[in-house]
Structures are given as C-alpha cells and as structure tokens.
Amino acid sequence: MSITVFDDLDTLYKKAADTFADLSKKAIEKHGKFSVALSGGSSPKAIFKLLATEEYAQKIDWNKVFFFWVDERWVALDDEKSNAKMTFETLLDKVPVNKDQIFPMYKEGAEPEEYAKEYEAEIRNVLGDEGVFDFILLGMGDDGHTASLFPGEAILDEKEKWVDAYYLQPQEMFRITLTAPVINKAENILVVAFGESKKHALNEVLNGEYNPTLYPLQLIERKEGFQFFTDEKAKG
Secondary structure, three states, X not given: OEEEEEOOHHHHHHHHHHHHHHHHHHHHHHHOOEXXXXXXOHHHHHHXXXXXXXXXXXXXXXXXXXXXXXXXXXXXXXXXXXXXXXXXXXXXOOOOOOHHHEOOOOOOOOOHHHHHXXXXXXXHHHHOOOOOOOEEXXXXXXXXXXXXXXXXXXXXXXXXXXXXXXXXXXXXXXXXXXXXXXXXXXXXXXXXXXXXXXXXXXXXXXXOOOOOOOOHHHHOOOOOOEEEEEEHHHHO
C-alpha cells in the first residue's frame, strides 16, 4: 500500500490519469484487455476529462478497455444523478471505445436487486470466475463510505455476492454497488480522497481502530497494488 499526499489537485489528477494509462498498457500487454470499475463524483470527473484529452487518449488502446462501475444511484442513464451519464459526457463519448464493452449499472424496466445478479453475470462473462479487475477507482465520502458501502448498512457484511442492490433509507433511493469481496480481488485499487471535509474520516480509516461498520473504507484491504491519493488538507 502507498499513500501519496499532493500539494495541489491538478498534480493529483494528472498522476491518477498517468496511473490509468500505465496500468492499461501493462494489462493489455499481459492478457489483451484492461478491465476497470469507475466511481462517480467530482474527483473522477476531473480525471476522466484529462483522459479524454489528446495527450492521454492516444496512450490508451480504448478498444481493449472494458468499463464497469463501482456503484450507481438507481436512476435513468440520462438523469443528472447518474454516474454513468457523467462518465459518458466527460470520457466515453470522446474516445473510441467499443460500446459493447461498456456496462452501465442500470437497466430500464429492471428491478435493482434482479439487475445486480445480471450485472454480476456480466462481470463473470468478462473477467471469468476469478473476478479480478485490473483497476478499480474509488472515492471516500465524508462519513468514510466508499462505493455504496455506507455506514451501518447490512451490505457491509456481504461475503458471497459481487454486486448487490438495496434501498438506502437516508437517501430515499435504491443503490447498486460492487461489494467488498470483489473490490478486494482487484489487481490495482486507487482511492482518491481530499479536502478538509475528509480529514476526520481519513484519519479514522488509516489510523483508527478497525471498525468498518462506522468507516466502511476499512473493508478494502491495504495490500500491494492499493494506492491512496490525498492532499495536505485531508491528511493533516
């Protein structure tokens, strides 16, 4: 595990984009494809915009990249709250990706719990029964959640399913998410979390007692291939 503290966010975003490009090259050389699961939010948005620039776009063999999502609000793909919508607008509509290799975490007319099973089947179809993503990009909320693994929710105890959906009462909406077991299988994980508002949770996640019920990001194993990008405001 490595933690990198950046002086400014532009440098952080650039390093994250470099990481994506470098890992894509290594994975494609190794086994002919690059499988990723992406997060939503403002920091990934900045990273995606960079990846869509000519400087980065030409470094990546886009037709060998398979795109999944870490989690999603159960809203239509044209809804402003959709992580997929943001990713299409900032990246996927701007680079030559094979559309058959993009797997949004939403299906019109489906029930979220049923689609979670379907989504797991899609992952197995691409990754096989080992389920090892080449790269997963995660964020962290002010409360220490990552993906849609929120404090106190039953999904934190999931040991078998790779994907699950549930009704998140505080937000009054369904969420669909990768679970800790499949995230922990990944070859490379990058967590991006910065800013004053993250300081308390970040300190608890990294230095506090193990209590993933309160700070779910602690469920993600700190092993080789796990990187944490943050800034002075959050790290303190």
